[in-house]
Amino acid sequence: MELRQVVLAKQLFTEATNFQRRQSALHSGLAVSLAQDAVEMFLRAVYKQRCGTGQEPKDFTGVIDRIDQAAGAQEELRVPFRARLTDLNKARVNFKHYGLYPDRTDARQLLEYASDFFGAATQRFFGQDFEGISLGDLVQASDIRERLHAATEAARRGESDEALGLAAEAVDLSVLALLDVLPNSARYSFLPDIVQHDRKTEQAWRDLPKHIDRNITALRRMAVTVSLPIDLAALQRFNEFVPGLQRVLSGTYYRSKRNSEAPSPDDVDFCIRFATDFALAVEARLGGY
Structure with a gap:
């Protein structure tokens, strides 16, 4: 298990939730950006474990594609909530590259998407409860x-x-x-x-x-x-x-x-x-x- 990378992903997501609790549009944008970073870091840990050979894809969707290709017909090893992750990534690109702040309600929804992903994916790929992974x-x-x-x-x-x-x-x-x-x-x-x-x-x-x-x-x-x-x-x-x-x-x-x-x-x-x-x-x- 790429433990340190998964733990760091959890730490990033914790910071994202802290930003999301604040009131400004900037903090909503930072929350979405950090949540996407956390998801991508987690997925790259999955990639290293399941697709360790070859050059690692540079883009977010490319990592998901390679993981799903390695899973083949095994649906239980494919990346869960792919459509939701795509929405999260779009919001992050809009904020980081175009300065478009997400609405606070939308940001809250996107972080819930990320939370659902971590809950399902940690059990699916690493056999552990996401909440049980310790920053310690x-x-x-x-x-x-x-x-x-x-x-x-x-x-x-x-x-x-x-x-x-x-x-x-x-x-x-x-x-x-x-x-x-x-x-x-x-x-x-x-x-x-x-x-x-x-x-x-x-x-x-x-x-x-x-x-x-x-x-x-x-x-x-x-x-x-x-x-x-x-x-x-x-x-x-x-x-x-x-x-x-x-x-x-x-x-x-x-x-x-x-x-x-x-x-x-x-x-x-x-x-x-x-x-x-x-x-x-x-x-x-x-x-x-």
């Missing part, structure tokens, strides 16, 4: 990627507490990855002469850097978090459900349960998606580090 596969850090996969599996088993804990750990590791590349020159090693002859005052003074460091660490975490292109309302919702974490020097996490209502399956799925988007946003921000 794009996360490069293995410790974070493994937690995201484990969270998804835990959610499928109905183990919501474990899924939420793993999602929280994935986000925390992402934050730590950002903090690791930021300077942290704060040092509090001095001890004034005036307190060296009073044990209680001396101990309190020695404890002060620990309290300062805890607060500075919390502020640095919040600073790097709000610097990312994430929805702060989504962050608040995420924090309502995931457990609190304490990470010891060995790297082991200990969790403390939130005093919130029992999460629904939709809440758990949301938290896993948020953790995935968060990890990808961090890796995008890290760039060449």
